[in-house]
Amino acid sequence: MAMDVVDYEIFGHEMQYVEVELDPGEAAIGEAGVMMYMQDGIQMDTIFGDGSAQQGGFFGKLMGAGKRLLTGESLFTTVYHNEGNGKRRVAFAAPYPGKIVPVDLTTVGGTLICQKDSFLAAAKGVSLGIAFQKKLGVGLFGGEGFIMQKLEGDGMAFIHAGGTLMEKTLAPGETLRVDTGCVVAFQPSVDFDIQYAGKIKTALFGGEGLFFATLTGPGKIWLQSLPLSRLADRIVMASRAAGGGGKEGGSLLSGFGLGAVLGDDE
Amino acid sequence: MSDAPLPARYYPPGGDAHGHPVRLAWDDGSLLILRDDGPGLRVPQHALTVEARGFNHEQWALSWPQDDSAHLLMVADRDIAPLKRVAPGLFQVGEQHRRAGRRRLGAGLALLVLLPLVLAGLLLLFLDPVVDRVVDHIPPEVEQQIGAVVLARTRAEGPLIEDGPAHAALQAIATRLARPGEKLDFYLAQRPTINAFAAPGGVVVVHSALLKEARSAEEVAGVLAHEIAHVELRHSMHQLARAAGLRLIVAALFGDYGTLGGWAAQLGELKFSRDAEREADLRALDRLAETGIDPQGLLAFFETLSRQEGADGLRPPALFSTHPATAERIEALRAVLARRPQSAAQAIGIDWQNVRTALAAP
Numbered sequence: 352m353a354m355d356v357v358d359y360e361i362f363g364h365e366m367q368y369v370e371v372e373l374d375p376g377e378a379a380i381g382e383a384g385v386m387m388y389m390q391d392g393i394q395m396d397t398i399f400g401d402g403s404a405q406q407g408g409f410f411g412k413l414m415g416a417g418k419r420l421l422t423g424e425s426l427f428t429t430v431y432h433n434e435g436n437g438k439r440r441v442a443f444a445a446p447y448p449g450k451i452v453p454v455d456l457t458t459v460g461g462t463l464i465c466q467k468d469s470f471l472a473a474a475k476g477v478s479l480g481i482a483f484q485k486k487l488g489v490g491l492f493g494g495e496g497f498i499m500q501k502l503e504g505d506g507m508a509f510i511h512a513g514g515t516l517m518e519k520t521l522a523p524g525e526t527l528r529v530d531t532g533c534v535v536a537f538q539p540s541v542d543f544d545i546q547y548a549g550k551i552k553t554a555l556f557g558g559e560g561l562f563f564a565t566l567t568g569p570g571k572i573w574l575q576s577l578p579l580s581r582l583a584d585r586i587v588m589a590s591r592a593a594g595g596g597g598k599e600g601g602s603l604l605s606g607f608g609l610g611a612v613l614g615d616d617e
Numbered sequence: 618m619s620d621a622p623l624p625a626r627y628y629p630p631g632g633d634a635h636g637h638p639v640r641l642a643w644d645d646g647s648l649l650i651l652r653d654d655g656p657g658l659r660v661p662q663h664a665l666t667v668e669a670r671g672f673n674h675e676q677w678a679l680s681w682p683q684d685d686s687a688h689l690l691m692v693a694d695r696d697i698a699p700l701k702r703v704a705p706g707l708f709q710v711g712e713q714h715r716r717a718g719r720r721r722l723g724a725g726l727a728l729l730v731l732l733p734l735v736l737a738g739l740l741l742l743f744l745d746p747v748v749d750r751v752v753d754h755i756p757p758e759v760e761q762q763i764g765a766v767v768l769a770r771t772r773a774e775g776p777l778i779e780d781g782p783a784h785a786a787l788q789a790i791a792t793r794l795a796r797p798g799e800k801l802d803f804y805l806a807q808r809p810t811i812n813a814f815a816a817p818g819g820v821v822v823v824h825s826a827l828l829k830e831a832r833s834a835e836e837v838a839g840v841l842a843h844e845i846a847h848v849e850l851r852h853s854m855h856q857l858a859r860a861a862g863l864r865l866i867v868a869a870l871f872g873d874y875g876t877l878g879g880w881a882a883q884l885g886e887l888k889f890s891r892d893a894e895r896e897a898d899l900r901a902l903d904r905l906a907e908t909g910i911d912p913q914g915l916l917a918f919f920e921t922l923s924r925q926e927g928a929d930g931l932r933p934p935a936l937f938s939t940h941p942a943t944a945e946r947i948e949a950l951r952a953v954l955a956r957r958p959q960s961a962a963q964a965i966g967i968d969w970q971n972v973r974t975a976l977a978a979p
Contacts, residue, residue: 460626460693464672485673485718487725522634523689540626540671540691569628569636569691570671 359453359507367451368444369509371472373433378475379441380428385471387444392435397427418481430475443472447579449513454536457505459571464543465500465510465536474506486544492562493545494531494578510536514577521568528563532578538570622651623696625679630686641690643703648679650690660688662704669711674718677711737870744866748858752851757818760854764818771806771822778805782975783828786967790838791821793965794845794908801848803841811925813840815847817854829976830921834965839901839915846900852893890939898946902953911962912954919947
């Protein structure tokens with residue numbers, strides 16, 4: 352199955368968008384609701400499921416849509432067709448502060464496992480599947496849940512995650528311990544597991560939780576520096592509605608007034 | 618191997634993280650590694666170690682040692698079939714690991730699903746004793762407050778009849794039934810439905826239609842004895858506490874109180890309600906015998922009720938009803954009465970026709 356080759360350009364620093372150039376007849380798929388702008392000549396078509404060619408018939412489409420429900424995405428994807436005569440551009444914007452990573456699926460062996468919700472856009476023909484986490488412990492404590500997303504095909508895919516994204520290639524047997532929730536994507540040859548933090552004291556007061564996620568090579572991995580959930584927690588904590596004082600550096604102490612005294616330097 | 622060479626990624630010793638795309642073939646007991654960018658390799662089967670690796674163990678790692686490092690090949694599970702056919706022995710251990718992993722997942726998931734169910738079952742099992750304890754500790758003042766609220770709501774819903782022959786008749790029967798010192802208040806409500814209910818705090822409300830349909834004072838006395846039994850046994854308080862407990866368990870199981878969970882809780886409450894009715898029926902017989910009132914009145918009233926139901930043709934199925942089927946109640950009461958010695962009955966002596974005419978008048 353030949354994929355559409357797309358040229359792209361990423362704009363912005365902390366809040367990015369990607370502009371994809373489509374030749375006449377080419378198409379891209381985008382997560383519903385992320386389109387930012389498109390030029391004349393691009394036709395927008397909303398389809399049920401993920402638009403990859405492999406799903407035939409009504410039942411196949413239904414399965415595709417069911418998968419998208421499980422990965423927490425909307426039931427519909429939008430296909431952007433270039434029906435014009437020249438090259439046309441369409442842009443997709445990231446929904447929260449972070450980085451957009453372009454991944455050429457051919458360079459990673461055709462398959463990429465990624466965090467659910469991280470898909471932004473792709474060349475038409477890339478299929479969005481689910482990868483069910485089969486290790487119970489990892490599903491419960493690994494920070495990514497039981498459902499991950501599997502991108503398959505040989506085109507370009509754009510994934511998005513919070514903060515700064517780090518790309519690293521792990522050598523065979525090389526292990527990296529990662530805070531749970533920071534794993535964005537990895538090649539299927541990478542072993543994703545969890546490891547007990549080791550000391551009760553660290554687990555309770557180290558602020559990293561009971562477990563680390565561990566990634567063991569060989570293969571490429573992508574990590575995010577700021578998971579959206581962490582950002583959201585901080586915003587809620589700092590908001591007046593939740594009783595936050597609007598000051599950083601509070602710990603348990605601030606709840607008893609001592610922190611407020613220490614932190615008050617106005 | 619007759620099949621086309623299968624794709625793999627080769628990581629030579631020395632920590633090359635990126636690896637090289639290669640193709641694998643099988644030739645006479647050895648693995649052939651065909652490289653586009655370098656010389657090929659030949660590895661005999663006995664040197665190879667194979668394990669399931671990668672995400673969900675969906676990759677196969679083939680390795681062989683060299684010095685104190687190792688060569689590594691990664692092959693996707695979907696590509697491995699031809700190699701598995703020619704050298705099945707290599708994959709035995711890895712397959713065992715994968716099977717064990719699947720079993721662990723199955724057992725873990727089953728536990729995750731069953732544990733909350735078992736906990737909820739235990740809670741249900743201990744609900745009744747807990748509810749009994751809780752109700753025992755509710756002070757009478759609280760009960761009276763709830764009773765006052767129910768009474769206020771009854772008043773708001775429609776008029777009460779607070780004088781006249783019907784009111785007097787009701788009070789007369791009540792006085793005869795009540796034991797000295799019992800806190801009981803009877804109210805007559807102007808309503809077209811045949812009903813009577815007991816609220817917490819000794820509040821008993823009788824609908825006027827019930828008095829109108831009854832053929833004698835004894836029938837009404839039977840119903841009142843039944844309601845007094847509810848008061849005595851504090852059924853309404855039990856029911857409130859039980860409903861609260863059930864809803865708590867269901868909410869814990871179904872998260873937010875779903876429709877299905879709501880139905881389950883309601884069915885549980887209805888079952889409790891039917892058991893309470895049976896208990897109250899039996900208690901009513903005791904009280905009637907104690908106060909010398911003919912228990913046939915209660916039976917006669919149930920027969921009137923069952924005729925009414927037959928005429929209306931509207932009855933919920935037994936499972937969904939607050940009360941047991943009337944026929945079943947009559948049957949049960951007859952059986953009990955047959956076993957008990959007949960006690961001497963004294964007529965209540967109220968001209969019931971007079972009461973019915975008074976109620977029929979607009």
